[in-house]
Amino acid sequence: MNPNELNGCTEALQTERAVEEIRRGRAIELVEKENIWLIAVVDTLEQPVFHHLQSTYNDSIKLLLTPQRAKAAGLCEDQTNPLELDLQRNIKLDELRALAGFEPSFSKDVILNAKPSENLKVASAAFRLAKLGKLLPSLLITPSKSANHSNVVSINTTDINAPELVGQKLKLISKARVPLLDSAKCEIAVFRQQQGFGEHLAIVIGTPDPKTTTPVRLHSACLTGDLLGSLRCDCGDQLRRAVSHMNSLGGGVLLYLDQEGRGIGLTNKLRAYALQDAGLDTLDADQYLGFLPDERTYEVAAAMLKEIKITKIKLLTNNPSKIDALKSHGINVTGRLPLIAPVNSHNQRYLKAKLDRAGHLSE
Secondary structure, rough: OOOOOOOHHHHHHHHHHHHHHHHHOOOOOEEEEEEEEEEEEEHHHHHHHHHHHHHHHHOOEEEEEEEHHHOOOOOOOOOOOEEEEEEOOOOOOOHHHHHHOOOOOOOHHHHHEEEEEEHHHHHHHHHHHHHOOOOOOEEEEEEEEOOOOOOEEEEHHOOOOOOOOOOOHEEEEEEEEEEEEEEEEEEEEEEEEEEEEEEEEEEEEOOOOOOOOOOEEEEOOHHHHHHOOOOOOOOOHHHHHHHHHHHHHEEEEEEEEEHHHHHHHHHHHHHHHHHHHOOOOOOHHHHHOOOOOOOOOOHHHHHHHOOOOOOEEEEEEEHHHHHHHHHHHHEEEEEEEEEOOOOOOOHHHHHHHHHHHHHOOOO
């Protein structure tokens, strides 16, 4: 560690501070070479900050949307770059939020002009901060008129690393024996990302032998399905079936990953549910909100397996992309074990979308 860096990696520290600021509804500065940009995330934006930005930067402020949001909202046909919108000067905050994806519909009358963003590094950095904060990636952005606002956090775009891509900096925090309904012999270990925002569980079922091929399940946290028994997904059924199956095999490891809603967070997952009730499927709903169909990465999962000395596995999954991801991070995946859960009238459309559009397997 640099002796002048009391609190560790400066880049990671600045990223975490910037995320906390935008989660609290504050504007921050993004520095790209000689240019300084003010950004504010629409998701947490409140009237006082919105009014200040409108009154001070009336001629230059724009709404920045991801390509997914722009296309899903019908603002472009095939957009690969972020989209910048010039808006009516008297636009109201609720109209802005509707444009950002808060509502199933919005008025195009408030849009004066739309064009692809040319500030790709700035846009990418801004979207990353929003996503790390589990916020909708729609932002107000404007060149700053001040070289340095006294009470505004400033961060260089080059400092915005990816805190979720730091599996090598995981730390084992605690572990304990926790008998489960489907496996009396079970130990749960908590891993914390030393840079970033996640805590993840390694649930060791039975007595897996690291010298042989170990059954493994990567399970993204799902409060509604795992805890509440939601019928909208198959997560709870898959969780319990995975534990039971690994127990019957003599042992296995279930990684319970902090990736609610395919990585978009609980709040945004519920927003996506509302859009599904309005007619969209699970993948289109996420894109309407501005996200990719799947925002998850699996570097942390691979790092957790290496920490517990499990590198040769059979994966309990219906999602081939998980196999490819683990292989790319040095895990020897020798095969797949299907994990089929019951279909009901509430999750039928969700499961069909995963089969037809996301490449999932049915057996």
